[in-house]
Amino acid sequence: MxxxxxxxxxxxxxxxxxxxxxxxxxxxxxxxxxxxxxxxxxxxxxxxxxxxxxxxxxxxxxxxxxxPITYVYLTGDAKKNIEKAEVIMKKISEVKMNTVIKRTLENFPKGMIKLISEEQAMSANNLTPSQVAQKISKKLNISAVVDKDKNILVKLKTKNVEEIRTMSVKIMREVVQGIPDAGKAIIQQDAKTGEFYLIAAGSNIKDIIEVDGVDRSRLYTxxxxxxxxxxxxxxxxxxxxxxxxxxxxxxxxxxxxxxxxxxxxxxxYSGTIKGIGRHGLSGQKNSVFAKAAYEETVKHLVNAAAFSEIDNMRGVTENILVGKQIPLGTGSVRLAIKKEDMQKAAVKKKQK
Amino acid sequence: MDSTKKTFIYLNGKVIGFVTEPEKFVNEVRATRRKGQISGEINIAYSDKLNSININTDRGRLRKPYLIVENSKQKLTPELIEKLIKKEINFNYLVRNGVIEYLDAEEEENAMVAIKEDEITEKTTHLEFDMASIFGLSANVAPFAEHNAIARQAMSANYMKQAEGLYVTNFNQRFDSRSFILFYPQAPIVTTVPYETLDLKKHASGQNLVVALSTYYGYNMSDALVLNKAAVDRGVGRSMFYKSYSDEERRYPGGQRDRFKIPSPSSEGYMGEHAYSKLSEDGIIEPEVPVVDGDVLIGKVAPPRFLEENIGAGGLEERTRDDSATLKAGENGVIDSVIFTETPGATRTVKVRVRSIRVPERGDKFASRHGQKGVVALIANPEDMPFTASGIVPDLLLNPHSIPTRLTFGHLLEEIAGKAGAVAGRKVDGTSFTKTGNEKLSNYAEMLKQYGFDKYGDEIMYDGMTGRPFKATIFVGVAYYNRLYHMVSNKIQVRSRGKVQILTHQPTEGKARQGALKFGEMERDALIGYGASLLLKERMLDQSDKTTVLICKQCGAMGYYDYIKKTNICPLCGNTSLMPVEISYAFKVLLDEIKSMHIMPKIKINE
Incomplete structure (x- = not known):
């Protein structure tokens, strides 16, 4: 001591x-x-x-x-300045087409898709129909224009019904603003430090970390x-x-x-994340008996027989099954020297 | 016609059509039903949310009667009531003539039910018979049910059906497999109108006990009860336990049959002369013979299970198997009655009823009518128990902590009412919803005061051990207690060594088989958690199904001892150097079963 x-x-x-x-x-x-x-x-x-x-x-x-939730802390001025924080939020917060578009109308003979704008949602995200049209035409390589009712008209080269349908679904899934899979982000203020940070309902931290102004050392999901x-x-x-x-x-x-x-x-510990259960830790035990005792008894026994597996009886379950002491606690220690060896050593000592 | 205004009609869940004016339609159907033109068992409900009309005529619906209210007036007129009293008409007449109707759960959604007559408004469609009819029968039998938490009242109803009492008066003629008869059943002092209407006092199932809300040296902690020994000696909770055993002479294919008689010593499974000593000549026990467990009640021999080749040959005596009925383990008593009878199939049948007195003992269960159950922890000597100024020693001590958390104020009210009734020498009414709690309380308080007791049931009590008065007054009242049929003497079981199962060689399970207590998976986990490997081995192996098998050192197969050659031998390789290994028998069975599936398990042993 x-x-x-x-x-x-x-x-x-x-x-x-x-x-x-x-x-x-x-x-x-x-x-x-x-x-x-x-x-x-x-x-x-x-x-x-x-x-x-x-x-x-x-x-x-x-x-x-x-x-999934991601906590995005900010660097520099954005920490204290809510406007600057908002700029970063706009870069991250994911806005999908289906939030800014009310519904789609397909015109199959003309090969056209009409996207009815949800104006409120658009203005809430600082988007205009023309911006949205630009984005999708760039991303999906299609021609999209805004009509007089602020709706978006998409002109397609094909008149195939199936292709038009798939395209319409594809358009609605498109992300118009922010990072895909980052989720909707909101600004929060830390009660203690008064610092602004973001909470996003997604977990695409791989792309979020690339955004300027994000504190990379504190990014957490x-x-x-x-x-x-x-x-x-x-x-x-x-x-x-x-x-x-x-x-x-x-x-x-x-x-x-x-x-x-x-x-x-x-x-x-293995370097990958394994669950606890049949497909994770418990399913990867070494002992045939331990696996058979847990789940899918027949499957494990048949496999063991087919590949002539050997159970080394090192675990707990298998030792209880046969009735041996378990190699844990008081059972984890063994006699290292045999009695005969001790006697021999004693004889040697006397001879000296 | 606007097609959107269609309301679909479902008859027992199937669409049969639609109407455009649902409410009018529903009202018409109801009017027809009230006139008696269609069956009163039909219920119709209109849901404007679902825009559907449901008509139900099928079985299994829970229905409840209500008085019909039309134009803010209920239809049970004083004239009708008079006729009812004169027995000129009956309940069914009122149902047929649109005074009373039964509603099911769905139609109730359309009804506006007034609970009291003066609560009827323009919207009211029905009237309850009585406030108390919001409870069922069993809840209404208990007094002051409206002062208890509903969960407790539900428990109370459960306990009341477990109570011992006088369940039939011809119990002497009956051969129920098990039954209990209370020795001195009493009608409750605090009764209710439904209780009197059902005439349950003819089958009373409890006794009025003097209950003090007091602790007693920790003997009534956590729902334990303290009983007064003098009260027990006077007959509190004393009951008779009857158990019937029966057996018949079965016939088997091949003309063989069972026979009632004292088995001969040559019978298979003969239990020894002593076991049959109480039987009379015909092999059946006589009435009024005291019996203990293991005694044979009905001697019977059966033909052997497996037919052997030389049966009956050479003038040998016919081989028989003992199939007698014995008193079950841990039981005792006196033979109450024996009957000999014949079934329609002309097989002779014997029924034997054993009786034994069950005096309340430590571990027996009692409950009041308010979901307050308890187990007797001490039967105290009366001289050691607290007594009141007037010298009354309570029959039962209930821990006061069992009241506030459970919100069973009905129990307290019953005690006050019971006490008032006891001193006044008459029954008191405790029907739910008759008066407010304060009205009742002041009523009983007045009664108690008249007879010189404290208004709210408190008494100065004296310690039986020292004779000194307690600093606090103690609440003493009279409550109706039931003795429940869960008794230790029917449940107690012990085992140190005993029978094992044939398949696994592990100890048997369950009381009927003299079984051991299971050392289960969670218990196993606990020992692993302690690292107590030797204790774990003792539980799982040494005290369970340890066997020694011989394992071949060469090939790892299981061998055996050859008694002729006087040597161990491995059946696989013929090796004679085998090693005795201690394993669990269950594991041996596993290996055997694996072998039966053409898989050869081998055991390698390190020396």
Whole structure:
């Protein structure tokens, strides 16, 4: 106990089943969680999924969260200047055609599509029909003009009904302003620092980071896979921990962060994000028996027989199955020296 | 005609047509029904939101009667009431003649129901018979139900049907598989109009107990109850438990049949002379014989399960199998009655009824009529219990903490009303919605005051142990308590060692099979979490299905001991050096089953 750090006292013992304890520590409060949590003031909590569904989403490692949210912090003047922040917001906030266009009317004999403008939505996004027409004609390589009713007329070369229909659908999906998949962005003000920042309902951080005026060091999204794609697995692991902790905190459930770290580490140690379950961690166990005991018993046994697999009996489940001591806790230690060897050594010592 | 104004008519969910003036149509149908020209079982509902008319005539709809109100006047006139009293007309007459009609859930959506007659307005279409008719029968049987949280009242209705009482008066003739008869059932002091109307006091299922709201050395924490031993000795909650056993002489193909008799020692599964000692000559037990578990009640021999080749040959005695009925494990009592009868198929049948007295004991369950259940934790000596100034020792001590969180104020009202009724020597009415809570309370308070008690039921009480008065006054009243049929003596089970299942060699499950308690997956997880690997092994292997198998050191197959050659041998490679290995029998079964599917599992062993 000489000059040891106090934290050394809290290092877990060798053989401690940290995974099981982490699973129980998250699983037990999970049973108490209410499916739909209470919402508090603020936009984040009203749009983001929370509670049990969110935990399940994180732990299952779903490719796309139900409600992706990106936090975009700003650099320079935009931090304090709402007008400059708005300029950046306009660059990011995704506006699709279907928000500025009420509906489409196809004229098949003429090969024309008429797009009826939603003027309010257009002006709200600082767009004019001619701008919109310009954008889509550039992007889709078509000729679009504005008529006297401020509607957009698209003239197509083809008169094929099918092609006109697909084009009309394609037009409506087109992004006219902002970054695709970045979602609608809004400006928020930090209550403490008074700093302006953006919240976007998407997770295309790959493109958002390229925008001038965005603080690259603080860009954050709740989409674990997007974080992994841009910043790497360590960032993804930290995002997992943060999101789990945030979700649990919302429900006032106190789970020690280190349990969440163990879970997140287990999900990410391989370099890719694996869910917990049949297709993730549990499905990639080494033991045939452990896999067969979990799910799809017959499939695993048949495969094991077909490829003459060997079970090395190193895990917990398989050892309980046959009735051996489990290699954990008190079972994780073995006698290193045999009794005979000890006696031999004693004899040698005497001879000296 | 504007086609958008069509209202579709659904008859039992199927479209049969449409109308353009839905309300007029619906009213016409209703008028026809009230005249008795179409069946009163038809219900019609118009929904303007869905723009549809639903006519339902099918079964399974929940329907409730209402008095019809037309032009702000209800149709049950004083003349009709007079006729009803004289029994010149009946309820069905009123239904047929458009005074009363039944509404289902859908038609109720169209109705405007007034709860009281003076609440009728121009819009009113129906009138409730009584305020209390918003409750069902079982809720109305309990007094002051309107003062309780509805969840508690629902629980109360559940407990009342679990109560022991005098469920039939011919219980002596009946052979119910299990039944309970309360020794001294009482009619409740606090009664309700529905209770009296149903004449439930003829089948009373409880007793009026003096209940004090007091703690008692922690013996009534968390819904535990303290009973007075003197009260128990006087008959509180005492009941008789009847259980019937029956057996018949079955006939089998091939002319064989069962026979009631004392099995001969040569029978398969003979239980030893002692087990049959209580049977009379015909193999059936006699009435009034005390029995304990394991005793044979009906001696019976059956033909053997599997036919053997030389059956009956060489003048050998016919081989039989013992198939006697024994008293189940953990039970005892006295044979109450035995009957011999014959089924229509001409097979002889015996029914034996065993009776035993169930005196309330620690672990038995009681409940009041307000969803307040409890388990007896102590049967206290009366001299140690608190007593009032007038020397009354309560029959039951209820923890006061069980009232506020559950919002069962009806319980408190019943205690006051019951006390008032008890001192006045008459029944009190506790029908829901008759008066306001304050009216009732002041009424009973006045009664109590008249007889020299505290207005609100509080009493100065003295500690039975020291004789000193308590600092606080204690609320004492009289409440009707039911003894519920969940009793420890029917549920208790213990096991240290015992039977195992044939397939897995693991301990059996369930009380009827003398089973062990399951050490399940979550318990397993807990031990893993502790890292207690040896304890886990003990639970999962040593105390469960440990077996030793011989594993071939060479090829890893399972071998056996050859008794003729006096050596271990591997059936695969003929190797004689095998190693005994401890594994769970369940794993051996798994290996066997895998082998049966033409897969050869092999076990490699490190020494």
């Amino acid at each position: 000489d000059k040891k750090d106090k934290s050394d006292k809290y290092i877990v013992n060798y053989g401690e089943p940290v995974g099981m304890i982490a699973a129980q520590s998250l699983g037990e409060p999970g049973t108490q969680m209410i499916l739909r949590a209470f919402h508090f003031a603020g936009i984040e909590s009203t749009i983001a999924t929370s509670g049990l569904p969110r935990i399940v989403e994180l732990v299952d490692a779903r490719k796309k969260p139900a409600t 709740n989409d674990v896979f997007a974080m992994n794609g841009l910043f790497g697995i360590e960032a993804a692991r930290n995002t997992l921990v943060n999101e789990l902790r945030k979700t649990l905190k919302e429900q006032k459930i106190g789970v020690d962060t280190r349990h969440l770290m163990v879970i997140s580490d287990a999900m990410t």
